[in-house]
Amino acid sequence: MHKPKFSQHYLIDKTVAENVVKGGSFTPEDTVIEIGPGKGVLTALIAPQVNKLVCLEIDTYLTRRLQEKFKDQTNIEIIETDFLDWPIRNFKSQISNLKFISNLPYSVTSPIIRKALSNKSWTTAVFMMQKEVGERILSGPGSRDYGFLSICTQFYSVPEKLFNVSSSCFDPVPDVESIVLKFTRKKISVKDRAIAGKMFELVKAAFSQRRKTIINPLSDALNFPKTELTQILHKAGIDPSLRPEAVSLVQFLELTRLLANKS
Incomplete structure (x- = not known):
């Protein structure tokens, strides 16, 4: 058998x-x-x-x-x-x-x-x-x-x-x-597919510390000053005091677009 x-x-x-x-x-x-x-x-x-x-x-x-x-x-x-x-x-x-x-x-x-x-x-x-x-x-x-x-x-x-x-x-x-x-x-648009890998890296980083507010793990992962990252999060429609589990796919995608334009 x-x-x-x-x-x-x-x-x-x-x-x-x-x-x-x-x-x-x-x-x-x-x-x-x-x-x-x-x-x-x-x-x-x-x-x-x-x-x-x-x-x-x-x-x-x-x-x-x-x-x-x-x-x-x-x-x-x-x-x-x-x-x-x-x-x-x-x-x-x-x-x-x-x-x-x-x-x-x-x-x-x-x-x-x-x-x-x-x-x-x-x-x-x-x-x-x-x-x-x-x-x-x-x-x-x-x-x-x-x-x-x-x-x-x-x-x-x-x-x-x-x-x-x-x-x-x-x-x-x-x-x-x-x-x-x-x-x-x-x-999926060509532009969104092109940044998908970057978005997934961002999401992984955010959820690596899912019990913390989203600005903390992202600031660590991106090596961004929190003051600058706070502004970008607000532009993406994300409250920096939220935990990652409260952030939608659409918001993560918009955040990735903003970060891609900045680099």
Whole structure:
């Protein structure tokens, strides 16, 4: 019996699988990237609905099983690779309508989501993940769950909750509950995309001391005098006495623009 090498939890509930796939609203024109197909539960449901299905599986044993299982389905390509190392830029230039789907590995959920959402060609993504992580993604300013991941995902997309998933729907049974989220890509201006990296650095710095007022961690990170930074914060519509969790994505973006113009 194959023992999971990467702490995988395989979805075994067919109804949940059908509902996850339904969330993708797939069409015969779609190209879909499935990240970590595992034993192919979602794969078998997606393939008849789409033009092309590319499955990226890091586990050698599972890759061989999938290749054997789907060897007669010409629209499925199974690649043994780690999605985080896979050169998606080379692939996406060949297609126009790209969607993602995955039962995400708990240990690398955040980096996978950030890589998927930050590329320019996708339209829709449906990801199942640990419920706690999903709640962080959905949270807004003023929530204790609001932070870097919330801002990063909401910069690139509009996330929405589809449904919760009980731990009993997986084998082996995880210690946590799961949630399925749908992401719809936002149109982002060239200028805003160009400063996205700077904004994320700013957000990370702010939340590195989330219990302090925002001027303190930013002053340390930027090496700015507090008097000068106070003026810039006010111009961005940010009260310097606020904690980072009270500052919106729009305000962080405006602050980044002002700082970029100053440098």
